[in-house]
Amino acid sequence: MTALFRIVEPSNGVILIDGLDVSTLDLPTLRSRLRIIPQEPIMFTDTVRINIDVESKFPDQDIWSALELVGLKTYVSELPEKLDAFVAERGENFSVTDERVNTIADFDRIMVLDAGELVEFDTPSNLLGKDGGLFKALVDATGPANAALVAEIAQNRK
Numbered sequence: 001m002t003a004l005f006r007i008v009e010p011s012n013g014v015i016l017i018d019g020l021d022v023s024t025l026d027l028p029t030l031r032s033r034l035r036i037i038p039q040e041p042i043m044f045t046d047t048v049r050i051n052i053d054v055e056s057k058f059p060d061q062d063i064w065s066a067l068e069l070v071g072l073k074t075y076v077s078e079l080p081e082k083l084d085a086f087v088a089e090r091g092e093n094f095s096v097t098d099e100r101v102n103t104i105a106d107f108d109r110i111m112v113l114d115a116g117e118l119v120e121f122d123t124p125s126n127l128l129g130k131d132g133g134l135f136k137a138l139v140d141a142t143g144p145a146n147a148a149l150v151a152e153i154a155q156n157r158k
Contacts, residue, residue, distance in 0.1 A: 005031055035107075043091030048076055049083040051091075070103050101142055105153040110135060124154035 002008045004015055006027060015022045022030055043051050050056075052063050063083060067073040079085040087093065104110055105124045112120035112127070112134045120127055120135055127135040128151055139150045 001036060005034060005036075043087050045089045046087060047081075047084050048079075048087060051087055101139055101146070101150055105139075105150040106157055108157075124150075124157060128154055 003010045004022065006022065009023065044054070048067075049060075049063060052058075052066055060083060064073060064077075067076050076082060076085065107124060109122060110120070110124055110127055111118055114134060120130070120133055122130075124135075127133055128139060130136055139147050142150070
């Protein structure tokens, strides 16, 4: 991942995305078009607001919009402190697996890594149609209702 994001430059070889050598892209362009969604959420021991907007740059309306996009708006709005609700260490008081899966189902393409190796790379719709695939297994593990929702999101993405 560090080479993909050019945090370190590869000592040999090249990294190609759609035939384009990533070393030819300026860093802001490259990094603005890539996203990492870890298996374990990275959350700070602070408020919901700070976890979403660590630099306090955005108004509440934008934060609520972001929460809505990941399916957490209702959950957070029901907390007594709402955006100022405390997030426990490692986000243990939040369960966001379903929301992360739903969010990435709307991406153009998904890379699935296993033990640091690229094992799947395709559109969400194609990955969901791959029996025995890791992405499909992850989606199926969120439960039948959510898996159907993810399939619908991916299908509408086409």
